[in-house]
Amino acid sequence: MNAADTPRFMQLLAETLAAYGKSLPEPAMVRAWQANLEPYPLRTVQAAMQAYQDENGEFAPVPAGIAKRCKLMDGRPGAEEAWAIALTSQDEMASVVWTTEIAEAFRICRPVLDSSGAISARKPFLEAYERIVAAARLARRPAEWVASVGWDKTRHVEVLDSAVRAGLLPAPAVAGLLAGKKDSTPDDAARAQLARIKQMQVEAAAAKETARLAAVEQQRLADIEFKRATNDRVRQIDPRAEMQAADPRQILRRAHVPGRHATNDSGPLPEVIRNQKNGSKGFK
Structure with a gap:
C-alpha cells in the first residue's frame, strides 16, 4: 500500500472492526496496522480481512494475524502450479507470464531439464522455488509478474490479454510489449x-x-x-x-x-632338522 491507499484502508479497517463491535483504535495502533500491512497491495489486504471474517466470527483481527494471511495470499502460485507454468517456457514460440521466483527456479533446474528430462528436473525446481518464495516473503517483497514474449504473435497476444484481465500485468505495459514485438518473428x-x-x-x-x-x-x-x-x-x-x-x-x-614360521603347508621338515629334533637327547 502507499499513501494514496490510506483513506480506503482506514475505511476497510473501520468496517472490519465494526463487524466485531469495535471502533477504530488509537493512533499508535493504527500505525501498527499500517506498518504491518504496508508491503502488501490493498486488494490483498482486503482479501485477507474478508477471509479472516469468514473463518473467525468471535475475535477481532490483529495486525500480525492479517499480515500473516497476506503473505499466503500474495498472488504467488503454489509450487506445482509454478512448475506447470515454467514448463510452458520451453517453447520459444510461446509466451509465458510468470513470477520472478518461477523464472529464477527454472533457471536453476534448466541444466537438469536439458540433460535428463522433466521428471528429473521437477524436484530441484520445487525445492528451489519454495526456498526462493520463502525468502521473498520473509523480506516482504510482493509478487512480481513479468512476461517472456515468444515469437508467435498470434499466441502472445492471447496470453498477455489474459494476464491483464487477471490483474497480473498492467495494461499500459502490455501495450508497449506488444508494440515492441511487431518485427521480431x-x-x-x-x-x-x-x-x-x-x-x-x-x-x-x-x-x-x-x-x-x-x-x-x-x-x-x-x-x-x-x-x-x-x-x-x-x-x-x-x-x-x-x-x-x-x-x-x-x-x-x-x-x-617377515619372520613367519613355516607351517605344515610348507611341506615336511628337512631330514637334518628332524634328526636334531628327534635325537637331541643322545648328544648329552
Missing part, C-alpha cells in the same frame, strides 16, 4: 540455427554419458588385470597355493610376512 534461418543449438546440446549430453560409460569399462578391465597379475605372483611364490581362494592377495601378504 524469426525467419527460417533463425529457426534452423536454434534447432542446431538444441541438437548440439543433446549431442554434448550424449557424449558426456558415453565418456562416463567408457571410464567405467576401463576401470572394470583394470580390476580384472590386477586380479590376474596377483594370481600370477601367488603361483610364483607358492605353486601349490589354491588359485580359487576368495582373495589371492591374502596369500600374497602371508607369503611376505
Whole structure:
C-alpha cells in the first residue's frame, strides 16, 4: 500500500472492526496496522480481512494475524502450479507470464531439464522455488509478474490479454510489449540455427554419458588385470597355493610376512632338522 491507499484502508479497517463491535483504535495502533500491512497491495489486504471474517466470527483481527494471511495470499502460485507454468517456457514460440521466483527456479533446474528430462528436473525446481518464495516473503517483497514474449504473435497476444484481465500485468505495459514485438518473428534461418543449438546440446549430453560409460569399462578391465597379475605372483611364490581362494592377495601378504614360521603347508621338515629334533637327547 502507499499513501494514496490510506483513506480506503482506514475505511476497510473501520468496517472490519465494526463487524466485531469495535471502533477504530488509537493512533499508535493504527500505525501498527499500517506498518504491518504496508508491503502488501490493498486488494490483498482486503482479501485477507474478508477471509479472516469468514473463518473467525468471535475475535477481532490483529495486525500480525492479517499480515500473516497476506503473505499466503500474495498472488504467488503454489509450487506445482509454478512448475506447470515454467514448463510452458520451453517453447520459444510461446509466451509465458510468470513470477520472478518461477523464472529464477527454472533457471536453476534448466541444466537438469536439458540433460535428463522433466521428471528429473521437477524436484530441484520445487525445492528451489519454495526456498526462493520463502525468502521473498520473509523480506516482504510482493509478487512480481513479468512476461517472456515468444515469437508467435498470434499466441502472445492471447496470453498477455489474459494476464491483464487477471490483474497480473498492467495494461499500459502490455501495450508497449506488444508494440515492441511487431518485427521480431524469426525467419527460417533463425529457426534452423536454434534447432542446431538444441541438437548440439543433446549431442554434448550424449557424449558426456558415453565418456562416463567408457571410464567405467576401463576401470572394470583394470580390476580384472590386477586380479590376474596377483594370481600370477601367488603361483610364483607358492605353486601349490589354491588359485580359487576368495582373495589371492591374502596369500600374497602371508607369503611376505617377515619372520613367519613355516607351517605344515610348507611341506615336511628337512631330514637334518628332524634328526636334531628327534635325537637331541643322545648328544648329552
